[in-house]
Amino acid sequence: MRRLSVFNVVAVALGLAFLYLPIVILVIYSFNASRLVTVWGGWSLHWYRALMSDRAMIDAAWTSLRIAALSASAATGLGTCAAVALTRFGSFRGRLVFSGMVYAPLVMPEVITGLSLLLLFVALGVDRGFWTITIAHTTLIMCFVTVIVQSRLVSFDRSLEEAAMDLGCPPLKTFLTVTLPLIWPAVAAGWMLAFSLSLDDLVIASFTTGPGATTLPIRIYSEVRLGVKPEINAVCTIMIAVVALITIVASLTTKRGALRRERAALGAQV
Amino acid sequence: MSAPGKRSWGARAVLLVPYLWLAAFFLVPFLIVLKISLSQTAIAQPPYTPLFDWSDGWAGLKAFFAALSADNYAMLGSDALYLVAYLKSIEVAAVSTALLLIIGYPMAYGMARAPRGLQPLLVMLVILPFWTSFLIRVYAWINILQRDGLLNDLLLRLHLVDAPVAWLASDTAIYIGVVYSYLPFMVLPLYATLEKMDEQLLEAAADLGCPRWKAFWQVTLPLSLPGVAAGALLCFIPITGEFVIPDLLGGSETQMIGQTLWTEFFSNKDWPVASAIAVALLGLLLVPILVYERLQQRTIEGGR
Numbered sequence: 001m002r003r004l005s006v007f008n009v010v011a012v013a014l015g016l017a018f019l020y021l022p023i024v025i026l027v028i029y030s031f032n033a034s035r036l037v038t039v040w041g042g043w044s045l046h047w048y049r050a051l052m053s054d055r056a057m058i059d060a061a062w063t064s065l066r067i068a069a070l071s072a073s074a075a076t077g078l079g080t081c082a083a084v085a086l087t088r089f090g091s092f093r094g095r096l097v098f099s100g101m102v103y104a105p106l107v108m109p110e111v112i113t114g115l116s117l118l119l120l121f122v123a124l125g126v127d128r129g130f131w132t133i134t135i136a137h138t139t140l141i142m143c144f145v146t147v148i149v150q151s152r153l154v155s156f157d158r159s160l161e162e163a164a165m166d167l168g169c170p171p172l173k174t175f176l177t178v179t180l181p182l183i184w185p186a187v188a189a190g191w192m193l194a195f196s197l198s199l200d201d202l203v204i205a206s207f208t209t210g211p212g213a214t215t216l217p218i219r220i221y222s223e224v225r226l227g228v229k230p231e232i233n234a235v236c237t238i239m240i241a242v243v244a245l246i247t248i249v250a251s252l253t254t255k256r257g258a259l260r261r262e263r264a265a266l267g268a269q270v
Numbered sequence: 271m272s273a274p275g276k277r278s279w280g281a282r283a284v285l286l287v288p289y290l291w292l293a294a295f296f297l298v299p300f301l302i303v304l305k306i307s308l309s310q311t312a313i314a315q316p317p318y319t320p321l322f323d324w325s326d327g328w329a330g331l332k333a334f335f336a337a338l339s340a341d342n343y344a345m346l347g348s349d350a351l352y353l354v355a356y357l358k359s360i361e362v363a364a365v366s367t368a369l370l371l372i373i374g375y376p377m378a379y380g381m382a383r384a385p386r387g388l389q390p391l392l393v394m395l396v397i398l399p400f401w402t403s404f405l406i407r408v409y410a411w412i413n414i415l416q417r418d419g420l421l422n423d424l425l426l427r428l429h430l431v432d433a434p435v436a437w438l439a440s441d442t443a444i445y446i447g448v449v450y451s452y453l454p455f456m457v458l459p460l461y462a463t464l465e466k467m468d469e470q471l472l473e474a475a476a477d478l479g480c481p482r483w484k485a486f487w488q489v490t491l492p493l494s495l496p497g498v499a500a501g502a503l504l505c506f507i508p509i510t511g512e513f514v515i516p517d518l519l520g521g522s523e524t525q526m527i528g529q530t531l532w533t534e535f536f537s538n539k540d541w542p543v544a545s546a547i548a549v550a551l552l553g554l555l556l557v558p559i560l561v562y563e564r565l566q567q568r569t570i571e572g573g574r
Contacts, residue, residue: 109511
């Protein structure tokens with residue numbers, strides 16, 4: 001039954017070409033010596049050198065990386081707790097509200113989330129900037145972490161946990177010594193997804209930012225509005241390289257089977 | 271971990287910390303948006319009235335409620351600009367979702383029928399662009415679609431057109447950008463359901479003399495409907511509120527509602543109207559969001 005049909009091969013090949021061609025073109029043209037997009041002026045690292053002296057862009061990148069690392073870590077903690085609560089606590093009061101709050105941000109238009117968080121910060125009288133973006137990102141991306149960790153917890157052999165507890169292991173120790181090592185690939189995948197989502201976000205950061213806190217996407221967006229620039233191609237290429245590197249490291253360090261399961265889960269639920 | 275009611279403090283914290291976090295930063299902000307959508311614009315900081323003053327006590331609360339009004343919503347209903355933007359958003363979301371299904375289904379089907387060993391690689395190839403920046407992926411298309419961009423260059427060289435075509439600032443560009451950005455969101459849920467499907471059903475159909483197209487129509491397609499629903503909702507809901515894609519690729523004559531909200535907020539500094547737009551958009555999407563949550567609960571929590 002499982003034979004290659006021409007239709008299937010063509011469908012997948014065309015789909016992947018559509019997904020990758022624009023990115024490949026962008027990467028190639030970041031090495032273009034010419035300032036004009038259509039004119040190929042030979043290979044050059046000119047735009048990367050120009051980037052190195054672009055203070056504002058480097059500051060923005062640094063801000064983005066710090067926000068992403070902080071909010072991804074906070075979100076992984078919160079999201080893992082939420083996933084444990086949803087899969088191990090059975091029914092509890094307010095469960096429906098809780099799961100509603102976990103799943104809604106996954107599809108909620110960003111303009112709504114961004115606006116509502118900004119109005120909260122204004123109502124609280126908080127100075128907007130680095131920390132408000134970090135809190136906003138944590139809120140959004142913890143839901144993605146929850147979904148990934150949750151799908152791992154659901155498909156997991158609970159008799160191991162039960163055996164540990166029957167032998168008198170306290171719940172916290174059971175979690176740390178039995179559960180966590182087993183769900184670790186999902187937690188790691190959740191952190192990495194959270195990191196790249198935070199690094200990527202423009203809309204929520206634009207709403208919740210304040211003076212002095214310009215993230216990389218905000219900076220790129222303001223440049224892109226003025227037109228295509230080869231420097232932007234170079235920044236984008238670096239960002240793509242970073243993400244590709246993270247993904248490759250992730251595939252090498254985590255067990256293949258486990259990672260595959262996380263990906264399939266991500267596919268099913270995100 | 272233990273029976274309800276006799277949970278330890280540690281176990282309670284596991285639930286309470288994320289619960290309170292989401293309540294504080296996801297639920298409460300919506301109530302504030304709702305409240306501000308009923309306020310009036312003011313030249314002040316923050317730019318709306320009334321402000322609730324705790325020190326006035328009961329009288330302050332009464333005055334506060336008396337000052338709320340539905341004027342902003344009346345304006346949304348009466349000004350054609352907003353209505354057009356809402357309709358435009360729904361149109362773009364509906365057409366894009368249909369396009370995504372047409373493009374995504376064959377791709378997901380092909381992936382699910384690929385050799386087992388190849389499938390993880392294919393899934394990773396579809397997910398990888400999802401991990402790279404949304405903004406970058408939209409920007410990549412500006413390179414291609416702009417007036418002296420690569421598409422026009424190619425078409426001119428092939429003598430398919432005589433003069434450069436204005437691809438950017440058009441609905442076509444929006445559709446290309448949306449379909450491109452959301453394709454992984456459509457393909458992955460579809461693949462997940464198609465991959466789980468029992469192939470013996472198709473063999474049985476073939477053994478009983480059912481032609482392949484008919485077997486697809488009567489067996490595969492109905493069985494993949496949960497994936498179709500998940501993919502469609504996962505695309506339709508966020509596309510309706512999309513801002514970046516229409517802003518960078520679309521034209522200026524018709525705006526989508528996400529852009530209208532953005533403009534009211536950032537350019538016109540009219541926070542109450544921006545809030546009213548957000549509430550109305552949420553009202554529009556409430557049913558799809560609830561359906562999506564129901565599906566999500568069933569796929570994850572209903573066991574697999």
